[in-house]
Amino acid sequence: MVTFLNASDVAKIVRRVGPRRFWERLVEGLRDDFLRWDRFDKCARFASHSPGGVIELMPVSDGEVFAFKFVNGHPGNTQLCLQTVVAFGALADVATGYPVFMSDMTLATAFRTAATSVLAARHLARPGSRTMALIGLGAQSEFQAWAFHEVLGIDRLRIFDVDEEAADKFVSNVAGFGLGITRCDNARHAAHRADIVTTITADKKRATILSEDMIAPGTHINAVGGDCPGKTELSRALLLRSDIYVEYAPQTRLEGELQQLPADHPATELHELLAGRKPGRASKDAITLFDSVGFAVEDFSALRLLRDLARETGVGAGLELTAAPANPKDLFSLLHPLETGQARGDALPEPMKLSD
Amino acid sequence: MVTFLNASDVAKIVRRVGPRRFWERLVEGLRDDFLRWDRFDKCARFASHSPGGVIELMPVSDGEVFAFKFVNGHPGNTQLCLQTVVAFGALADVATGYPVFMSDMTLATAFRTAATSVLAARHLARPGSRTMALIGLGAQSEFQAWAFHEVLGIDRLRIFDVDEEAADKFVSNVAGFGLGITRCDNARHAAHRADIVTTITADKKRATILSEDMIAPGTHINAVGGDCPGKTELSRALLLRSDIYVEYAPQTRLEGELQQLPADHPATELHELLAGRKPGRASKDAITLFDSVGFAVEDFSALRLLRDLARETGVGAGLELTAAPANPKDLFSLLHPLETGQARGDALPEPMKLSD
Numbered sequence: 216m217v218t219f220l221n222a223s224d225v226a227k228i229v230r231r232v233g234p235r236r237f238w239e240r241l242v243e244g245l246r247d248d249f250l251r252w253d254r255f256d257k258c259a260r261f262a263s264h265s266p267g268g269v270i271e272l273m274p275v276s277d278g279e280v281f282a283f284k285f286v287n288g289h290p291g292n293t294q295l296c297l298q299t300v301v302a303f304g305a306l307a308d309v310a311t312g313y314p315v316f317m318s319d320m321t322l323a324t325a326f327r328t329a330a331t332s333v334l335a336a337r338h339l340a341r342p343g344s345r346t347m348a349l350i351g352l353g354a355q356s357e358f359q360a361w362a363f364h365e366v367l368g369i370d371r372l373r374i375f376d377v378d379e380e381a382a383d384k385f386v387s388n389v390a391g392f393g394l395g396i397t398r399c400d401n402a403r404h405a406a407h408r409a410d411i412v413t414t415i416t417a418d419k420k421r422a423t424i425l426s427e428d429m430i431a432p433g434t435h436i437n438a439v440g441g442d443c444p445g446k447t448e449l450s451r452a453l454l455l456r457s458d459i460y461v462e463y464a465p466q467t468r469l470e471g472e473l474q475q476l477p478a479d480h481p482a483t484e485l486h487e488l489l490a491g492r493k494p495g496r497a498s499k500d501a502i503t504l505f506d507s508v509g510f511a512v513e514d515f516s517a518l519r520l521l522r523d524l525a526r527e528t529g530v531g532a533g534l535e536l537t538a539a540p541a542n543p544k545d546l547f548s549l550l551h552p553l554e555t556g557q558a559r560g561d562a563l564p565e566p567m568k569l570s571d
Numbered sequence: 572m573v574t575f576l577n578a579s580d581v582a583k584i585v586r587r588v589g590p591r592r593f594w595e596r597l598v599e600g601l602r603d604d605f606l607r608w609d610r611f612d613k614c615a616r617f618a619s620h621s622p623g624g625v626i627e628l629m630p631v632s633d634g635e636v637f638a639f640k641f642v643n644g645h646p647g648n649t650q651l652c653l654q655t656v657v658a659f660g661a662l663a664d665v666a667t668g669y670p671v672f673m674s675d676m677t678l679a680t681a682f683r684t685a686a687t688s689v690l691a692a693r694h695l696a697r698p699g700s701r702t703m704a705l706i707g708l709g710a711q712s713e714f715q716a717w718a719f720h721e722v723l724g725i726d727r728l729r730i731f732d733v734d735e736e737a738a739d740k741f742v743s744n745v746a747g748f749g750l751g752i753t754r755c756d757n758a759r760h761a762a763h764r765a766d767i768v769t770t771i772t773a774d775k776k777r778a779t780i781l782s783e784d785m786i787a788p789g790t791h792i793n794a795v796g797g798d799c800p801g802k803t804e805l806s807r808a809l810l811l812r813s814d815i816y817v818e819y820a821p822q823t824r825l826e827g828e829l830q831q832l833p834a835d836h837p838a839t840e841l842h843e844l845l846a847g848r849k850p851g852r853a854s855k856d857a858i859t860l861f862d863s864v865g866f867a868v869e870d871f872s873a874l875r876l877l878r879d880l881a882r883e884t885g886v887g888a889g890l891e892l893t894a895a896p897a898n899p900k901d902l903f904s905l906l907h908p909l910e911t912g913q914a915r916g917d918a919l920p921e922p923m924k925l926s927d
Binding site: 219221222223226229230256258261263265267268269270272274276278281283285287288289292293295296297298299300301302303305307309310311312313314319320321322325353354355357358381384388534535536537538539540542543544545546547548549550 | 575577578579582585586612614617619621623624625626628630632634637639641643644645648649651652653654655656657658659661663665666667668669670675676677678681709710711713714737740744890891892893894895896898899900901902903904905906
């Protein structure tokens with residue numbers, strides 16, 4: 216039996232634990248996992264592309280626990296009244312290969328993406344940052360606002376989306392957070408005087424949501440939307456003006472804003488920054504950029520935290536995900552009522568051959 | 572909601588449909604999928620190796636349905652009273668990326684492996700074959716005997732395992748099938764005068780279960796146990812004497828008996844044989860060898876059949892595998908009772924910050 220959490224269970228756990236404690240544990244868990252970066256068996260995700268989108272499997276192991284996530288990305292889904300991204304994931308015990316935990320990860324993906332953004336910003340944004348621009352108010356936008364508010368103390372937002380309904384939804388959803396919110400007419404207006412600029416738009420194309428002239432010296436850019444080949448949000452000139460931080464360079468060079476730059480353009484990996492092996496913000500006028508694409512280690516952290524919290528809170532259900540015969544060498548025993556059925560002719564349209 | 576089948580559900584479906592019809596539909600489904608081989612987006616499986624074994628993710632898509640299987644292989648598990656292999660898998664809709672079906676695949680892996688063996692033997696074994704040697708009587712052995720009996724009319728078995736208890740278990744499990752069974756003292760004795768020789772031993776090493784002098788002209792060998800790097804069952808001389816058939820050459824050269832031979836040694840892919848593009852048995856004295864390692868297309872066939880049969884029989888349960896907010900752009904709405912909880916201070920150890 217594995218423990219299974221559906222999305223309602225995940226939401227229940229966040230409520231039980233309390234949002235701030237949940238976000239802090241997630242950020243700390245991510246930090247701990249990034250700090251033991253060399254323990255992880257890393258590889259680029261497996262991606263199956265089709266005209267409508269992509270389905271990915273993201274596996275990772277630290278030698279004790281194996282994790283994987285199934286996740287899609289289908290921009291046209293909203294027209295079918297479906298989500299652009301849904302996900303689920305599982306943990307398995309490396310020593311035995313047995314799966315031990317499974318969960319919806321649609322929520323967890325939004326959680327870990329925002330928590331990783333916060334982890335990077337904590338080391339890159341100017342101290343005392345309080346204002347964040349949020350450009351793109353889709354399904355993950357509230358999670359970014361929430362995490363930056365709870366963990367980093369961001370209390371003023373400048374928001375923009377081409378879709379007014381998305382902005383209405385966002386404002387309504389975060390109404391209880393006590394944030395000062397300015398609705399802006401365009402991305403330039405939103406980015407104006409923001410300490411941190413988060414881009415999280417959905418179009419699967421080469422877009423220019425932010426250009427160099429929109430960004431003041433000293434800004435930290437949290438670029439979340441550009442996360443697969445052919446999907447970017449920033450101008451090339453802005454990239455060249457910025458000090459770039461990434462999760463895992465080989466993957467980001469394919470999937471992130473970095474795909475616009477030559478393969479040898481400098482980029483610091485987040486684990487190097489966290490371990491103090493590479494410098495963070497160089498000056499108060501530097502423009503820092505976290506080019507986020509999402510990496511399997513983050514799903515690992517999120518799944519492990521959910522597993523721990525499921526135990527601590529007692530939330531979740533048992534799921535018989537794989538067969539469990541009484542004698543492990545006797546898988547066939549699971550079929551055993553077969554003979555009874557056969558003898559009675561129960562639902563057996565053709566009798567089995569009984570040759571000698 | 573996806574439809575979920577646990578192992579008991581899978582067994583129930585086999586009973587409801589009737590074993591022969593189940594096996595025949597599985598073999599026909601496999602044949603159909605091998606015949607549209609070029610439609611599949613094939614790639615080698617992802618494997619995470621550790622001292623105790625391996626965990627694999629096997630993805631495949633035909634452009635309409637995406638399938639993947641999680642499967643392990645841990646030879647030491649039996650000492651912990653666990654199974655060597657457990658598996659589960661899922662189907663997703665390529666157009667939307669949504670998962671639609673999930674099932675235990677511990678049973679399905681045994682089913683599809685045996686059905687693929689039958690499919691190959693139907694085209695390679697001498698017509699009128701009735702006797703099969705079965706060497707290695709572990710968890711999958713009954714499935715081989717069952718499939719060959721139901722679909723191919725094999726009615727005499729010559730069996731051997733180094734473990735007497737495994738042999739006892741096997742004999743007891745297949746007692747109702749009406750097979751004539753000869754228990755043999757060793758592999759040589761079992762292979763003697765068999766039309767088909769199936770090897771399905773478990774040791775993760777270079778073993779020689781069968782050597783050239785044990786195999787009579789005209790035999791078809793169904794070599795199932797050698798299925799990962801460093802794990803083989805046949806002597807090199809026997810391979811050189813045989814006409815070799817495989818599922819997918821790039822994978823079999825790494826994982827199958829073929830790993831013993833040079834990279835350019837001839838091997839016919841099963842789909843070429845089934846489509847009539849490559850010849851089958853050359854003469855009554857030829858030794859044919861199906862070097863089976865298991866391929867993702869087979870899991871695809873098995874999962875799709877289980878999905879169809881779940882619909883037809885009404886077996887299975889709904890599982891909320893991924894989040895489903897009422898408004899697909901409003902993932903955050905799933906957290907909504909949050910504010911209520913907050914207002915009541917319910918299980919929120921620290922109040923959220925309410926700065927302006």
